[in-house]
Amino acid sequence: MSALEEAPVAETRTPLMTLDGVSQVFDTKAGPIRAVDGINLSVNPGEVLCLVGESGSGKTTAARMAAGLARPTSGRVAFDGTDIWSMKRNDFGAFRRSVQYVHQDPYASLNPTRTIQQTITAPLLKHGVVKGSKAAAEKAVELLTKVDLTPAENFLPKYPHQLSGGQRQRVAVARALTLDPKLIIADESTSMLDVSIRISVLAMLGRLRDDLGVGFLFITHDLAIAKYFGWNGKTAVMYLGRIVEFGPTPKIINAPTHPYTRALIDAIPEPDPDLTKTKGRETLRSLEIPSLAHLPGGCSFHPRCPQFEDGLCDGVVPELVEVRSGQSAACHVVARDGAGEVRPDEPVA
Ligand SMILES: Nc1ncnc2c1ncn2[C@@H]1O[C@H](COP(=O)(O)OP(=O)(O)OP(=O)(O)O)[C@@H](O)[C@H]1O
Ligand SMILES: [Mg+2]
DSSP: OOGGGSOOHHHHSOOSEEEEEEEEEEEETTEEEEEEEEEEEEEOTTOEEEEEOOTTSSHHHHHHHHTTSSOOSEEEEEETTEEGGGSOHHHHHHHHHHEEEEOSOHHHHSOTTSOHHHHHHHHHHHTTSSOSHHHHHHHHHHHHHHTTOOSHHHHTTOOGGGSOHHHHHHHHHHHHHTTOOSEEEEESTTTTSOHHHHHHHHHHHHHHHHHHOOEEEEEESOHHHHHHHHTTSEEEEEETTEEEEEEEHHHHHHSOOSHHHHHHHHTOOSOOTTTTTTTTOOOOSOOOOOOGGGOOSSSTTTTTOTTOOTTTSSSSOOOOEEEETTEEEOOHHHHHHOOOOOOTTSOOO
């Protein structure tokens, strides 16, 4: 094959992480619930994928399966093209080190009896990233500096309770960087922080995203934050365990097609001039989120949906289908009527 005939690299590269028809069923007192129901997602190396949805939509359950912390009830989770649950022990260990999870609450995830130095150096020494405590301390200083905890030496002897919430979250991010991950799963990592601190932690994460070329699965209930962090990436919107809309983030924000995505944009409290034209279109028929144990038939959003059509929406579950180039939605009405291409004057990247 000549050089001209070679396929473009972007189309042939293996995604870093793939979730293929992945489900998680929990047995609860109310009966089995499908917290995640047959989702397909992939993150390419260095790419940002935002997972957005209300509380209980299944974001954390999906993320835990992506991180190998929970085994799917069905479906396949692959890392660098290999099914993680068929990996040999050593390969699974390497996968677990390549995918780092940053939790919502750093206070719960940091060991209160360990100093920051111990927290950062333990994985470095355990996995042989550096040899000896002096080299480990130097690396810890480098990592703390990367997350803007400066002068880093001052933070090394401190315990988590001596830090602010934002500083603790920075330590959690520094710890996630110790093993040079390929993918960071940030699960509502800034939602417990005050607004001004949230913005500075987000800015720090954005810098790491750009400097390190690491992939992100970025989870938030707030589309405004997905817009900020994942503008150059993709966004998947989840509702009651399923992906209802997926596409490049600018299209999801500026030209959402699914009534649920539009409702989420309506719920953004901040005045954002970019969002005003997408706002104000939808009034939900109900604010109540149905229980996963008693999901409505057909489209599970239909009892709340302003575009509900009797006989169309309450029959079968809508498939996620492409409704305009690169953008897909799981909505019978949009699939029937079409979404049209985005107007050229719309500021979509
Ligand atoms: N271990 C479990 N056993 C039973 N049910 C569970 C378990 N973990 C999660 N669930 C249920 O699964 C559903 C999805 O939960 P999940 O935590 O994934 O949602 P989420 O989108 O992360 O929500 P939040 O925004 O509140 O973090 C919820 O109804 C939750 O109660
Ligand atoms: Mg969660």
